[in-house]
Amino acid sequence: MSPAPDRATARRRRQLTTAVKDAVRDLNIQLALLNRRFGSRVELRDVDWTCLDLVNRHGPLSPTELARRAGLHPATLTGILDRLQKAGWLVRERDPESSDRRAVTLRAVRERNAELFEVFAGMNSRMDELCDRYTDAELEVITDFLRRTSTAGGDSAEELAKG
Incomplete structure (x- = not known):
């Protein structure tokens, strides 16, 4: 086996991993913006x-x-x-x-939740439309990834809190 395909494979993997990290950062920014605007609304x-x-x-x-x-x-x-x-x-x-x-x-x-649902209706509709584009198996992988990302974030937050 030649070393070139291995280097190319490793490079592609690094690029994909960087793309995932960038997408998570973009998601964090957009959700923070959404939460600020939501918060000001309610x-x-x-x-x-x-x-x-x-x-x-x-x-x-x-x-x-x-x-x-x-x-x-x-x-x-x-x-x-x-x-x-x-x-x-x-x-x-x-x-x-x-x-x-x-x-x-x-x-x-709980009686106040209707107000929250109303403000988040646009995002909920967009998420429903987005999820409709994926198979059940793909949604399971996405859910697993997001839960693991959440755990990694929580673990990192705890690590930072300890100093």
Whole structure:
């Protein structure tokens, strides 16, 4: 076997890997822009929206669990929760399971989700159209890639948080 095809194959692999990384960076930029515009439409700061989305997807959550998932210091979270509660996006409920009477659980106000869905309707429609272009097998590969990318991002964020 000659070394030329191996070098060409390795070069092509590096180019494809770089293209994937560039596409993920572009996606990050566009989603950040979308989230900022979305947030201004529903009067939520980026970090508020992140916390609300986490409670909507994984809740109800304790404030400690939300702080962990959002990568926030618990003291920072207090102001965010105050804003979300004041705006009617979430409620703090006493945790009946806890012996600590101060313990609360955060629950999203599901009745408000219609407002979120309305603002994201354009993106949801575009995603449906995009997914229609792929086979089930391709969607499984895309889902796997995105989940692994999310895990890599989370692992990297934790690594940076440790210093």
